[in-house]
Amino acid sequence: MSEHAKLPDPAPSPKLAAGKVECNACPVLCQISEGRSGACDRYANVGGVLTRVDPVVLFAKVAGESGEVTRFLGEDEWSGELLPDAPVFVSGVGSGTTYPDYKPAPFIVASRHAGVDMVTVVTEGIFSYCSFKVKIDTDRYIGPECAPVRNKDEVVGHVTTMEYGSQMLSLGGVHHLTGGSKREGRVTCDLMQDLGNKQPVELEIEGGAHLVVQADRPPVINGVEERRMRVGCGSATVGIFARQWYGHVDEVIVVDDHITGVLSEHQAGRGLDMRRGGIRIHGRKSTPGRYFQVANPGSGWGGTDITDPLTIIKAIDPEEAWPGERVLMVSTTGEDYAYFVLDENLRLTPAEIPAPVKKVVDRIGENCEPALCTVLFLAGAGGSLRAGVTENPIALTRSIKDLLVNVTCGGAPAYVWPGGGIMVMADVGRMPDNAFGWVPTPAIVAPIEFTMRLEDYRALGGHMERVRTMDDVLKGERVKVVGWDAANPWPIG
Numbered sequence: 001m002s003e004h005a006k007l008p009d010p011a012p013s014p015k016l017a018a019g020k021v022e023c024n025a026c027p028v029l030c031q032i033s034e035g036r037s038g039a040c041d042r043y044a045n046v047g048g049v050l051t052r053v054d055p056v057v058l059f060a061k062v063a064g065e066s067g068e069v070t071r072f073l074g075e076d077e078w079s080g081e082l083l084p085d086a087p088v089f090v091s092g093v094g095s096g097t098t099y100p101d102y103k104p105a106p107f108i109v110a111s112r113h114a115g116v117d118m119v120t121v122v123t124e125g126i127f128s129y130c131s132f133k134v135k136i137d138t139d140r141y142i143g144p145e146c147a148p149v150r151n152k153d154e155v156v157g158h159v160t161t162m163e164y165g166s167q168m169l170s171l172g173g174v175h176h177l178t179g180g181s182k183r184e185g186r187v188t189c190d191l192m193q194d195l196g197n198k199q200p201v202e203l204e205i206e207g208g209a210h211l212v213v214q215a216d217r218p219p220v221i222n223g224v225e226e227r228r229m230r231v232g233c234g235s236a237t238v239g240i241f242a243r244q245w246y247g248h249v250d251e252v253i254v255v256d257d258h259i260t261g262v263l264s265e266h267q268a269g270r271g272l273d274m275r276r277g278g279i280r281i282h283g284r285k286s287t288p289g290r291y292f293q294v295a296n297p298g299s300g301w302g303g304t305d306i307t308d309p310l311t312i313i314k315a316i317d318p319e320e321a322w323p324g325e326r327v328l329m330v331s332t333t334g335e336d337y338a339y340f341v342l343d344e345n346l347r348l349t350p351a352e353i354p355a356p357v358k359k360v361v362d363r364i365g366e367n368c369e370p371a372l373c374t375v376l377f378l379a380g381a382g383g384s385l386r387a388g389v390t391e392n393p394i395a396l397t398r399s400i401k402d403l404l405v406n407v408t409c410g411g412a413p414a415y416v417w418p419g420g421g422i423m424v425m426a427d428v429g430r431m432p433d434n435a436f437g438w439v440p441t442p443a444i445v446a447p448i449e450f451t452m453r454l455e456d457y458r459a460l461g462g463h464m465e466r467v468r469t470m471d472d473v474l475k476g477e478r479v480k481v482v483g484w485d486a487a488n489p490w491p492i493g
């Protein structure tokens with residue numbers, strides 16, 4: 001039994017009108033009429049009782065005929081019945097929130113794994129400090145680093161660094177949720193909820209592109225759906241395919257906004273003892289065969305603004321070039337290419353691309369992965385939310401750092417950042433659909449689960465008096481059973 005006194009129910013507002021119930025699941029304290037829901041649509045007044053509108057989502061692992069764990073894609077494909085002994089995991093989706101956080105989390109559920117007693121503490125956290133990090137696979141220029149990103153004319157984030165084949169955005173965050181106008185906070189919150197729920201969102205980058213971004217879908221940049229993520233930078237592309245071009249072509253220039261590669265000058269060409277081609281290109285030479293800034297950034301070849309590759313040619317050196325020299329120009333995705341042969345006057349003359357050269361161009365395309373938007377949820381769970389887990393919050397933080405506690409978000413594995421606090425990051429693509437909500441404070445509502453050995457939970461000062469069995473949950477709660485995504489590791493174990 002608990003050593004604490006039984007907590008009194010919060011006193012409703014003295015101004016509460018007859019027939020209404022007060023929701024105390026967040027600081028807004030909605031007063032809800034019979035048959036209506038509160039501002040966030042998560043809680044409703046059902047017959048005078050405050051009720052979480054959605055059922056809590058349980059994941060079930062089920063073996064198919066082959067004995068393999070199968071993936072169920074949606075509730076339509078699921079009978080809702082649990083097989084005996086089927087492993088079940090209670091997720092935070094639909095679990096409800098216990099505000100203010102001195103109250104234990106809504107679900108603290110015991111289970112047994114490999115003869116060990118386990119427990120999972122489950123809640124829907126209200127996160128003011130959270131954001132989404134979006135990776136957009138594209139070479140195309142979407143805007144300058146640090147540029148504001150807008151949705152519905154409000155700034156909701158900014159462009160961060162260009163990474164290898166991808167442009168990164170940071171969207172949401174406490175600054176936009178709380179630090180600007182009321183409208184900025186509301187627009188930011190709506191956008192974050194949509195992103196987390198795998199819906200498409202429209203973004204306008206100052207000085208850059210118009211984007212449509214959706215988790216695990218190709219980005220749409222200025223109305224054009226991106227198809228390929230580049231094989232590598234221009235220099236890497238030269239290095240990868242140098243041997244396959246050798247003997248079929250005399251010079252290859254891989255056009256890239258960042259590092260354009262020139263095969264015969266490049267270390268790869270030198271290693272193959274290739275004759276120097278003598279074709280000089282614009283830009284700043286970094287090292288042999290590697291050039292920066294050959295053009296401006298844009299939506300053309302290799303993320304530059306060029307559509308005619310000859311515009312990056314500065315000169316042809318008659319000391320090195322020769323009539324009949326075979327030259328390929330190609331982009332980092334292989335989508336754009338042109339083949340030339342130098343004529344008697346050392347002019348680049350378009351010619352039909354030979355089959356062996358075209359085969360390597362096609363191989364560049366074959367080595368490109370599909371371009372996607374990847375959306376990661378980043379949230380700070382190191383605040384008062386911890387009190388729903390334990391009466392000694394620092395013990396939870398330490399236990400997570402000591403790897404005694406497995407943190408998941410809607411069942412998706414969460415990466416916990418090193419250093420202070422409990423900064424978790426999870427791929428929304430691995431979470432169930434519609435796992436995110438919001439409250440008008442404004443803040444984002446997201447599922448989070450902490451799974452550990454029961455003994456460890458006791459040791460960190462857990463709310464042992466609130467530990468329930470799975471049977472108790474199944475009998476006493478409205479639940480929705482969905483199949484486990486076999487791509488995720490099972491959290492209990």
Ligand code: SF4
Nearest residue numbers: 023026029030038040
């Ligand atoms: S916004 Fe939602 S959680 Fe907050 S008080 Fe209103 S109904 Fe309850």
